[in-house]
Amino acid sequence: MLPVDYTLLSSLAHPCVGAFIGYLTNKVAIRMLFRPLRPWHLFGVRVPMTPGIIPAKRRELAVNIGEMVGRHLLTSTDIGSAISKEPFQDHLVSLAEKKVGEIFQRELGPLAEVVPLRFRSYLQIGIKTLKYQIGEGVVTYVGSDDFADTLTDAFTRHLDEMEEREINSLLTSSNRRTVYWFIDELFRILIMNRQVEAWLGEYLEGLVRKAAESNKTFGDVIPVQLAELVRSALGKHIGPLLQRMGGQLADPVLRGQIVQGIITGVEHFLEKLGPVGAMAKGFLEIDTMEQSIGDYLDEKQEDLIQWFENPEVQERMGMALDSVFTSFLEQPLRTFLALLPEEEVAILCHTCAGRLVTVIRSEEVLTELRALLHLGFENMVAGGERSLGEVISQFFTQDQKDEVRHVFFREMMSLFRSGSSERLIHTMVGTMVDGLLTRPLGRLYDLVPHGVRQGIVDYIVVVTNRMLLQEVPGVVQSLNIRQVVIDKVNSLDLLELERLLLSIMEEQFKYINLFGALLGFLIGLINLVLARLTM
Secondary structure: OOOOOHHHHHHHHHHHHHHHHHHHHHHHHHHHHHOOOOOOEEOOEEOOOOOOHHHHOHHHHHHHHHHHHHHHHOOHHHHHHHHHOHHHHHHHHHHHHHHHHHHHHOEEOOHHHHOOHHHHHHHHHHHHHHHHHHHHHHHHHHOOHHHHHHHHHHHHHHHHHHHHOEHHHHOOHHHHHHHHHHHHHHHHHHHHOHHHHHHHHHHHHHHHHHHHHOOOEHHHHOOHHHHHHHHHHHHHHHHHHHHHHHHHHHOHHHHHHHHHHHHHHHHHHHHHOOHHHHHHHHHOOHHHHHHHHHHHHHHOHHHHHHHHHOHHHHHHHHHHHHHHHHHHHHOEHHHHHHOOOHHHHHHHHHHHHHHHHHHHHOHHHHHHHHHHHHHHHHHHOHHHOOEHHHHHHOOOOHHHHHHHHHHHHHHHHHHHOOHHHHHHHHHHHHHHHHHHHHOOOEEHHHHOOHHHHHHHHHHHHHHHHHHHHHHHHHHHHHHOHHHHHHHHHHHOOHHHHHHHHHHHHHHHHHHHHHHHHHHHHHHHHHHHHHHHHHO
16 A cells, blocks of 8 residues: 655645635636526525626616617628628529419419409409500590501501402402302392382483483484484385385375375465465365376376385485484484473383383393393403402592592591490400400419519519618618517526526636636645745
């Protein structure tokens, strides 16, 4: 067994006791920061240093912590700087893309079902306002000069393009046959109408009276081709007519009429001679004269027939008839109508109209007229190879076409700007909006292009950053972080506050205890040295 050096142990006792005292005093001092939790009383007197420092100074500690956090640790400048840094921006972009993607991938029903129930009354008001605003906007635009100019230019260009196109590109041969059939039916219905005859009679009567008032002759009214046709027919039939007249001389009735006509002519001639004619008439016996003329015709019948067949006589007769016909054509209509009663002129015109309509109503004539119409239309359009503008130019001059277009555009604009059109616009807008609102929205992802979606995300990020940077000072001020920290510290349980502080400073408290032990050891060692020096 090793011998014990009590002198060494006595020398080491002072530093060790000093180290123990230093460790224990620091341990107790640190413990007294938190304990006791409540004040102790002895004989009614509060024991000093109770409760511990932190429980006793809890409110001051909360105020100091709040002051430090609110004014120095979480300032608006620090928060704004943190918002502008890349990690927060990346998180914000990721969050915006996620939320927008979730919304765009969701299957949405009609708008009325998407809007929460408590907001649907506002939605209905908004829809009504939208309908009215759109309708009024359309009506206002329709009434503007800009709309009129735009519509006029569009129709003008379209009509010009149509005029340059061939008929075949607008109406095929089968389509034209359909048009012809429609025209045929329309013409047939028109002709078969009972009022056509009366209308045509009145129209002819009006033309005749107008021509008479204009001092026109028969030649002005009768077409030249018809007059030449009649003149040619008279020239061709003069020979057979005279031959027939020669053959009729053997007819007792006709001969009697000829004899009576000659006697009447002689009597009329004698009456014009006055007294001399009356005296001459007294010497003439009518019966004897009638018998003599009849005998002469019997005796000269063959000579008369040969005379009628004489080409020279026929030529002279033709010249005479031509002269008479020419005189007829030169006769004014006014002179002819003056010889007829008013009602006979009307009857004549209506009779001609009736005969003409009767002829036209016959199936053969209608068939021929339809064929002529078809053939005429096809010739006019050159089998559909002519342009629409060329066909129109056959009926209208350029000024007339411009006038027709002007009238068409004017009436079209009047129609668009009428009260009925305005009501129709509002009705159409309402129907269109209602139709859109009843349709399911579906997935917005399928409706909105990727570029638009990315634009929405970028816009959300920009707006959020701008809002945060602008509103952070006001938000920090309104949150009153200092007071929030003070209230939070005051609301903490003392044991929980102790554990919180110890979790933060436990390591430091350990080193403080060790430092106290070390300091006590050094003090004890110094005391030992001093004691040895004084011995």
